Amino acid sequence: MVFNLRTFSFTESDEDDPTPPKSFSLKELRVATHDFSHRNVVGGGDFGMVYRGHLADGSQVVVKRAFIIDQEREENFGREMQVARSVSTHPNVVSLRGFCRTKRELLLVYPLMIHNSLASNLGAQSERPTGPLDWTTRTRIALGAATGLAHLHDQGNFRIMHRHICPHSILLNSQFEAVITGFCSSVIMHKRNVQGRTIKSQVEDSVVSGSSSQTYHCYDDVYVDNHIHGVNGFIAPEYRNTGKCTLKNDVSPTGERFLGSSLDRRLGTFFRRCSGNYVEKEAEGLVRLALLCAHENPSVRPEMSEVVRMLESQFLQRDTSSRSSWSQSECDSTPYYSFPPSPSPMGIAP
Numbered sequence: 001m002v003f004n005l006r007t008f009s010f011t012e013s014d015e016d017d018p019t020p021p022k023s024f025s026l027k028e029l030r031v032a033t034h035d036f037s038h039r040n041v042v043g044g045g046d047f048g049m050v051y052r053g054h055l056a057d058g059s060q061v062v063v064k065r066a067f068i069i070d071q072e073r074e075e076n077f078g079r080e081m082q083v084a085r086s087v088s089t090h091p092n093v094v095s096l097r098g099f100c101r102t103k104r105e106l107l108l109v110y111p112l113m114i115h116n117s118l119a120s121n122l123g124a125q126s127e128r129p130t131g132p133l134d135w136t137t138r139t140r141i142a143l144g145a146a147t148g149l150a151h152l153h154d155q156g157n158f159r160i161m162h163r164h165i166c167p168h169s170i171l172l173n174s175q176f177e178a179v180i181t182g183f184c185s186s187v188i189m190h191k192r193n194v195q196g197r198t199i200k201s202q203v204e205d206s207v208v209s210g211s212s213s214q215t216y217h218c219y220d221d222v223y224v225d226n227h228i229h230g231v232n233g234f235i236a237p238e239y240r241n242t243g244k245c246t247l248k249n250d251v252s253p254t255g256e257r258f259l260g261s262s263l264d265r266r267l268g269t270f271f272r273r274c275s276g277n278y279v280e281k282e283a284e285g286l287v288r289l290a291l292l293c294a295h296e297n298p299s300v301r302p303e304m305s306e307v308v309r310m311l312e313s314q315f316l317q318r319d320t321s322s323r324s325s326w327s328q329s330e331c332d333s334t335p336y337y338s339f340p341p342s343p344s345p346m347g348i349a350p
């Protein structure tokens with residue numbers, strides 16, 4: 001029995017706690033990536049370029065490299081480190097292998113996800129030689145991504161808001177399971193105890209980060225951001241308009257984009273490309289859930305844990321029962337765990 005300082009509770013073992021990220025030398029990462037050869041570039045984002053590499057122990061990794069250090073990248077680096085040190089291990093959340101800091105560069109090392117991002121497997125940008133993702137894979141990706149996000153949202157005494165969820169931040173491993181990445185904009189919200197003090201995670205205090213000061217936010221406060229983070233088209237309307245951060249900010253792009261993305265960025269494109277290769281009732285249910293998540297009123301949006309339950313009841317049931325697809329009567333008998341019923345013309349944002 002172990003007392004967990006992060007969750008303030010006893011657990012059977014601490015095996016879910018993350019292994020502390022390793023401090024790499026720049027030389028090790030240069031060797032791993034063939035001196036950051038452009039042939040090894042697998043992506044890029046706000047932080048910098050992302051290179052594929054091989055470590056000396058034979059493992060395949062990516063190295064995210066910022067070779068211009070400014071305040072924004074320092075903060076991004078700090079946030080990635082904070083999340084990595086705080087979040088417990090989960091198969092749908094990427095874990096930081098290590099980092100490197102020099103006077104001129106900031107580098108983050110993650111395990112390589114062989115199928116890159118969801119974005120690179122969808123629509124017109126798809127590099128897939130084998131054609132569009134099949135329906136079962138898409139539904140597994142939707143469920144995996146929702147599970148990863150729900151895990152971030154529920155970390156015992158604190159919650160992690162991702163704030164940058166989009167098809168580029170959902171990676172696909174060798175089994176095409178979704179793995180959430182991209183914590184450059186994430187915020188950790190802590191619980192307040194009875195004395196009004198912020199209970200914060202012990203592990204965070206040991207974070208090796210460049211940022212000189214840490215601000216701790218309580219999740220029962222409304223945290224207002226004066227710099228809007230996120231990708232255009234993937235930002236919850238209330239956050240874009242007011243800067244107010246809540247976990248429901250993550251649910252909106254979830255609906256608009258990744259559940260929608262499980263179908264495809266443009267539904268018409270998906271239905272054409274899959275030429276009937278999907279389960280109609282499931283696709284309908286997914287569209288309804290996506291619309292509910294993207295509702296303009298955040299209080300109407302479900303929590304991520306509810307999204308997971310709805311998806312599980314839909315897709316896991318399919319695997320274990322003889323029923324071929326969902327029906328309205330099944331939905332009626334299990335209202336909480338089922339996909340939402342068809343929207344009324346009022347109330348659901350287009």
Ligand SMILES: Nc1ncnc2c1ncn2[C@@H]1O[C@H](COP(=O)(O)OP(=O)(O)OP(=O)(O)O)[C@@H](O)[C@H]1O
Binds near residue numbers: 044050181185
């Ligand atoms: N572990 C990984 N394995 C394979 N490809 C990756 C991995 N991490 C990132 N990539 C590729 O690099 C792209 C950018 O990564 P990421 O979203 O982490 O960068 P970023 O936008 O700089 O980060 P952030 O979202 O934190 O600002 C991804 O969309 C993906 O194509």
